[in-house]
Amino acid sequence: MDVVSPELNSLLPDEIMDTEAIEDISDSQAHGTNTQSKTTNETTVPMETDTSSNVSSAENTLVAPTSKDSSPSSSSAGNQITISVSSTTSSLPILKQSLATSTTSTKTTNSVSGTTVSTGGLKLSGPFTISAANHQIILNKVATAQASEASKSSATCHQVIKQEGQKLLVTAIGKSGSPIVLQLPNSKAPVGQTSADPKIQTPQFKVVTIGGRPELKPLVGCTTNQMTALQTQQLKAVQVTVVSVASPTSSAPPKTVTLPVNLALGQQILAVQQSTSASPVKVVSSQATAQNIKPVQSVAVGGVSGSHFKTIIPLATQPNVQQIQVPGSRFHYVRLVTATTASSTVQPSGPSTNSVQTAKPMMVSTGAVRMSVPIVPAQSVKQVAPKPLTTAVQGVSTSQTQQRLIMPATPLPQIQPNFTNLPPGTVLAPAPGGGNVGYAVVPAQYVTQLQQSPFVTLANNSSFSASSGVQTQARLPVNGVSTTESTSRPRKPCNCTKSQCLKLYCDCFANGEFCNNCNCNNCFNNLEHETERLKAIKTCLDRNPEAFKPKIGKGKEGESDRRHSKGCNCKRSGCLKNYCECYEAKIMCSSICKCIGCKNFEESPERKTLMHLADAAEVRVQQQTAAKTKLSSQISDLLMRTTPVIPTGGGRLPYTFVTKEVLEATCECLLERAKCSEQTLQPQAEAERMILEEFGHCLMSIINSAGKAKVDCASINC
């Protein structure tokens, strides 16, 4: 696997670095480690990135000029990277500093251009833009759509990374929305041949893995050992790992992912493949030294024309996690699960194995094909990885870094070719094992679920240890709602009995989640039945391509912000019961609803009544809670202030607990209960019973508190 040079690392948005990393950059850069990259077998492929958690800076994104725009050196001999940094507003000190110290760039106040990044034998050339203001690195489309087609046969229109016979062709995403294609053909195949006719030869894609991992340990035999101390120090800062696309190795069968042509239609393909053992470049090297890196791998997939492709690089605790956000889709992030091959460059030695077991960063995994295929036609991409994510991810990572997902090795040839029908955000995880690649389709939420799923286990199998780990998932905001909230929110367990949880009847399945702690019978909505589940997903999508999209979307102009995408069809519920999907979603029915006798509209008296009742109930609950809290606090306060005289061995509780404050609080509780009964039109007898029960509760609280105080005092006296 190729690893980004320190120079390029320094150019990455600061969101992908943690504070430590940034500091490290500063430190290392201060020492002038400009020449380190040449001795480091690492190469970075710049990814289109957007970590713009800052909205204000989002508008400052600058796109490097395409070749059409006379961008410099896009066709230059593949040994250069032309970096055009245009920072209009906010300064990015770290970035600038990095640029100033680690590149040969021509620096101006707010922009840097003409950077050549050369790392070891790997060289990357091609225009891209680093926007300091927006914290973006944008790979521009090298040419226009027409030119791009022609460019496939010309290396000059690609950014080429070449190392030891391997070439990585990078067709950058441009403003026109062309997909990023990181193409690393087999080293034995000439570049021109590979790219000449994609129809004849299926393109092989390689996923670029960005991010490193803290606590990485150098692998035995990797080039890390050759790194100087300065290199090591610099690499601590940030790591961008370019993972292979096709995995041509002399010893292992290449892991090739064949992508359908239509994926290029406004959809972004991110294929990853790590370099193999045969490759002189070991991915591990930089990461192994990245002790302080908080690697992040995330890609926000933009839409077709004119949409913004953004690669979100959130902090991930482990390197082989990549996230893809597809706005508008409930599948928002992706975990790329590394697969392993029998021939792994991972040394069976203790250190490397242990590093995995202990959640140490192991980009070492070889032959892995990781591929994320955002399916949804992109809409405007506004989602970014907020900085707070960094903290969240880090927090999560510490607790779950040892979890690993064992992916079933079931090949799915019948489904594999058609990625377009998979749910958005689906992760295609190659199954570990031989040359055949099986995929586990993991909708976004699944990834998070997997962390707590019983299917997530520690892999003891050495073949898994290096690459098949499921890493801690950075949680990105989903439609403005933190996925941390959405995923941590307790979901109602399903009770499916006949659907095997593989139909949309099942809420878990419909929400793109695994069943977990459900009451379902004969459940197939789990990794153990990935084949069936994959088929079911495909079936659902065939039936309705929108099946996995949120039902509640934005309405037309002038209508409510939220409305049901299809509308309800209620007939008997008046749309005022939870049978109605609109009412359940707490939205009013809209013009597209086909309901009969609908009462779920703005001026509906029934609806207003319900709303008032609901509000009143909520207020009552709050008041009761407050009253009880007050009572408890006052009792506690009394416990602190009073020192009741406790007769030795006596059974009497001190009367001093029944103070004025306690009485008042008790009365408040009783009054609230009475009001509640009154508002709910309860019969008097029932109301009295409820009040008495409440009084009993209050008494019990007092007695318990007094008893506790007695015990405490007695123990003190003893």
Place this chain on the structure above:
DNA sequence: GAGTTTGAAACT
């Protein structure tokens, strides 16, 4: 907790 009602999903 069992039985009923309901409407979305699935099927024909």
Place this chain on the structure above:
DNA sequence: CAGTTTCAAACTC
């Protein structure tokens, strides 16, 4: 596309 069946959640008792 409409009608019917299946299904699981919501609801009632």
